[in-house]
Amino acid sequence: MAFANLIDGRAIAAQIQGELSQRIAALKARGVQPGLAFVRVGEDAASKVYVGRKEKTSGELGIHSETHVLPEATSETDLLELIAKLNADSRVHGILVQAPLPKQIRQEIIYASVRPEKDVDGFHPMNVGKLMLGDDTGFKPCTPAGVMELLVRSGVKTDGAEVVILGRGNIVGKPMAAMLCQKGRAANATVTICHSATRDIKAHCRRADILIAAMGVAEFVKADMVKPGAVVMDVGVNRVADAASKSGSRLVGDVAFAEVQPIAGKITPNPGGVGPMTIAMLMQNTVRAAEVATK
Numbered sequence: 143m144a145f146a147n148l149i150d151g152r153a154i155a156a157q158i159q160g161e162l163s164q165r166i167a168a169l170k171a172r173g174v175q176p177g178l179a180f181v182r183v184g185e186d187a188a189s190k191v192y193v194g195r196k197e198k199t200s201g202e203l204g205i206h207s208e209t210h211v212l213p214e215a216t217s218e219t220d221l222l223e224l225i226a227k228l229n230a231d232s233r234v235h236g237i238l239v240q241a242p243l244p245k246q247i248r249q250e251i252i253y254a255s256v257r258p259e260k261d262v263d264g265f266h267p268m269n270v271g272k273l274m275l276g277d278d279t280g281f282k283p284c285t286p287a288g289v290m291e292l293l294v295r296s297g298v299k300t301d302g303a304e305v306v307i308l309g310r311g312n313i314v315g316k317p318m319a320a321m322l323c324q325k326g327r328a329a330n331a332t333v334t335i336c337h338s339a340t341r342d343i344k345a346h347c348r349r350a351d352i353l354i355a356a357m358g359v360a361e362f363v364k365a366d367m368v369k370p371g372a373v374v375m376d377v378g379v380n381r382v383a384d385a386a387s388k389s390g391s392r393l394v395g396d397v398a399f400a401e402v403q404p405i406a407g408k409i410t411p412n413p414g415g416v417g418p419m420t421i422a423m424l425m426q427n428t429v430r431a432a433e434v435a436t437k
């Protein structure tokens with residue numbers, strides 16, 4: 143009984159990937175292999191792990207992937223040149239430039255340089271704008287799209303629900319709010335975004351029917367911040383020191399899972415919750431990019 147309320151992100155991601163396999167087979171039947179280009183700048187340890195996982199899943203699904211690694215000291219001009227090449231390459235349907243980028247490179251310039259039709263990350267201003275407008279022809283950022291899919295496929299009703307999002311970042315918090323407050327099916331929520339200047343975060347959290355933690359503070363959400371029966375989605379990935387671990391550290395989410403799990407109505411484990419969904423949504427965006435580019 144102890145884990146009856148878990149939202150199994152691995153199982154749901156596997157289900158989505160099964161659905162994508164059929165679409166990939168249909169593309170292959172007409173001579174199209176979806177292609178995804180990864181760009182990584184420098185040697186950020188977490189980025190290596192993330193890109194490695196995305197490459198592995200691409201391979202398993204039969205999506206062509208190629209990874210371009212540039213040195214830490216790469217100039218903005220060199221990176222723009224690579225993106226221009228990938229924009230023009232018809233085998234590449236999706237381009238993902240892994241964040242964070244080194245200081246000398248302006249992230250907003252880079253994301254605006256990816257052709258919106260290949261922007262499977264959903265970070266181009268055109269796609270951000272379409273999301274705000276409720277125009278489904280754009281690409282949605284993978285992590286908040288994955289959270290939405292987990293809610294829908296776990297039968298969580300968002301209509302009229304009080305949703306509290308912790309974190310206002312461009313990758314999760316802001317797009318998450320835009321998706322949930324949209325008029326339409328599987329949305330229609332009343333959304334509050336909390337951030338570092340919010341007064342009394344605990345009071346906001348305690349009235350949430352759905353609490354989404356995406357601010358990047360290890361185990362910030364404690365049991366006394368959660369309304370009994372609430373749905374808790376943990377987006378955080380934080381490395382903390384752990385003398386008992388071989389590597390000297392371990393990964394934890396933004397939710398103190400052990401104490402929150404018994405009172406939550408449903409909760410994502412971490413790892414094994416939102417993470418696998420980010421990858422599944424990237425694959426879904428890539429398959430759609432290939433379908434649209436070749437139809």
Ligand code: GUN
Nearest residue numbers: 238239240241242263284
């Ligand atoms: N860094 C952390 N999350 C993401 C993501 O979803 N996409 C990219 N490109 N970089 C990230």
